[in-house]
Amino acid sequence: MQKQTNYDQAVKTKYPEQIVIAIAKDANGKANPVTLGWTMIASGSPPMMAIAVAEKHYSIETIRHSKCFTISFPSSEMADAALFFGSKSGKDTDKFAEFDCKNEPAKIIDSLLLTDAAANFECTLESQTVAGDHIIFVGKVVASHINTEQKKRLYSLAPGHKLGSAS
Amino acid sequence: MQKQTNYDQAVKTKYPEQIVIAIAKDANGKANPVTLGWTMIASGSPPMMAIAVAEKHYSIETIRHSKCFTISFPSSEMADAALFFGSKSGKDTDKFAEFDCKNEPAKIIDSLLLTDAAANFECTLESQTVAGDHIIFVGKVVASHINTEQKKRLYSLAPGHKLGSAS
Numbered sequence: 001m002q003k004q005t006n007y008d009q010a011v012k013t014k015y016p017e018q019i020v021i022a023i024a025k026d027a028n029g030k031a032n033p034v035t036l037g038w039t040m041i042a043s044g045s046p047p048m049m050a051i052a053v054a055e056k057h058y059s060i061e062t063i064r065h066s067k068c069f070t071i072s073f074p075s076s077e078m079a080d081a082a083l084f085f086g087s088k089s090g091k092d093t094d095k096f097a098e099f100d101c102k103n104e105p106a107k108i109i110d111s112l113l114l115t116d117a118a119a120n121f122e123c124t125l126e127s128q129t130v131a132g133d134h135i136i137f138v139g140k141v142v143a144s145h146i147n148t149e150q151k152k153r154l155y156s157l158a159p160g161h162k163l164g165s166a167s
Numbered sequence: 168m169q170k171q172t173n174y175d176q177a178v179k180t181k182y183p184e185q186i187v188i189a190i191a192k193d194a195n196g197k198a199n200p201v202t203l204g205w206t207m208i209a210s211g212s213p214p215m216m217a218i219a220v221a222e223k224h225y226s227i228e229t230i231r232h233s234k235c236f237t238i239s240f241p242s243s244e245m246a247d248a249a250l251f252f253g254s255k256s257g258k259d260t261d262k263f264a265e266f267d268c269k270n271e272p273a274k275i276i277d278s279l280l281l282t283d284a285a286a287n288f289e290c291t292l293e294s295q296t297v298a299g300d301h302i303i304f305v306g307k308v309v310a311s312h313i314n315t316e317q318k319k320r321l322y323s324l325a326p327g328h329k330l331g332s333a334s
Contacts, residue, residue, distance in 0.1 A: 002271065002280050002287060002312040007214045010311035013240055013286040013320055014208070016183065016333050040207040041181070042219045043299025047174045050217070050303065052209045073180055104169065113169050118180040120169060129296045131305045132210025136217065138298045144177035145169040153180055157334075166183050166333045167324075 016155035016166035021085055022051050023112050024062035024069040031103075031112045033095055034059040035086030037156050038134070039071070047141040048126060052134040058090040063137055067125040068109035071139065073118040075151035076165035081114075082154055083161060108143040118151040119144065183322035183333040188252055189218050190279050191229035191236040198270075198279045200262055201226040202253030204323050205301070206238070214308040215293060219301040225257040230304055234292040235276040238306065240285040242318035243332035248281075249321055250328060275310040285318040286311065 023033045038052035049071050053059050063069050074082050084099045096103060102115035106122045113120040123139025130136075155166040190200045205219035216238050220226050230236050241249050248268040255262055263270065269282035273289045280287040290306025297303075322333040 001315045002282055002284070003315050004274060004310060004312050007288075007308055007311045010286045010288065010313045011208070011214070013313060013318075014185070016322075018181070018184070038207045038209060040205045040217065040219060041178070042205060042303055043301045044221075046299050047178070048299045048301075050207065050219070050298065052207060052217070054211075107171060115169055117169070119177045121174075121177065127296055127298065129294055129303070129305070131217065131294065132213050132215045132307070134210045134215075136209055136296070136303065136305070138296070138303070140299070141174055143171060144174045145171050146177045146180060148168045148170050151180075155183075 012159060016157050019074060019082055019154045019156055019163065020051065021072045021074050021082060021114060022059060022069050023072065024059065025066045025110060026062045027065050030094055031096055032059060032062045032090035033085040035082045042138050048138050049121060049123060049141060050136055050138045052131060052136050054134055060135055062090065063125060066110060068111060069123050069139055070106055070111045070113060071121045071123055072114040073153040074114065075116055075118045075147065076154050078116060078154055079163040082163060113145055117147060118153040119146045179326060183324050186241060186249055186321045186323055186330065187218065188239045188241050188249060188281060189226065189236050190239065191226065192233045192277060193229045194232050197261055198263055199226060199229045199257035200252040202249045209305050215305050216288060216290060216308060217303055217305045219298060219303050221301055227302055229257065230292060233277060235278060236290050236306055237273055237278045237280060238288045238290055239281040240320040241281065242283055242285045242314065243321050245283060245321055246330040249330060280312055284314060285320040286313045
């Protein structure tokens with residue numbers, strides 16, 4: 001039976017929610033990773049993925065500058081990195097300098113891949129749309145990578161940043 | 168270690184992937200439910216949600232006609248309904264007439280809620296953006312409902328329409 005309630009209460013039924021780390025370089029060439037739960041696949045052919053980024057986030061500037069970004073599916077062991085990348089602003093922090101998270105250059109775009117992630121997708125910026133207090137960026141996937149060890153991806157399991165694997 | 172591969176292989180790391188059933192009425196007043204895996208929250212304040220719908224789907228026409236839609240989080244027991252609503256076209260089928268899935272009128276918009284879902288969100292159409300072979304519809308949540316029995320939502324667990332709960 002359905003009961004009308006407030007949005008904050010109803011949306012708690014969303015868990016587990018998948019997590020991605022999006023990475024784009026700023027005008028100084030600094031790669032800025034940000035952890036996001038609001039993401040989806042957006043097209044099958046050509047493959048595209050979407051992310052919603054808070055309009056005040058430094059990531060907005062980096063994606064608009066470089067017009068490309070990596071979407072990384074962090075592995076279930078990468079909760080600490082995801083929490084760090086999601087809690088600091090890249091405006092005054094070099095997140096990769098402050099948190100040791102193995103990375104390597106992307107192959108097609110000017111960005112990074114996360115070496116221990118379950119998968120990485122290199123995207124070129126296709127569109128950006130304002131949605132309330134967020135911007136939806138759609139990226140066309142131009143290269144894909146998987147972990148040779150078949151890692152499981154990371155999820156947000158409950159309110160309060162409880163992260164882990166889901167099955 | 169990362170290894171470059173094709174997109175179809177890399178995207179198999181996406182599971183579990185959440186499922187929603189989106190419902191909108193067509194010009195004849197027929198409510199058309201469609202099962203979608205490509206969905207995300209898009210804004211916090213005001214709350215908005217996004218869905219990506221294949222451009223050839225009848226749902227495109229229904230959402231454009233009614234300018235509103237329900238996003239329902241089917242409960243983990245609703246796999247059969249989700250499979251049915253995802254495999255038929257509403258163009259020549261009245262899905263609610265052919266598959267018995269309890270529903271009730273929405274409170275604010277002219278659509279339906281799924282009675283046994285984990286939650287239902289009534290949305291007014293905010294924007295639509297082409298993304299490859301899909302259209303991204305963003306809806307502003309104007310009413311929210313939860314199941315009084317605290318149901319878990321339904322996920323796609325593996326390729327080949329394996330649906331169930333995730334934790």
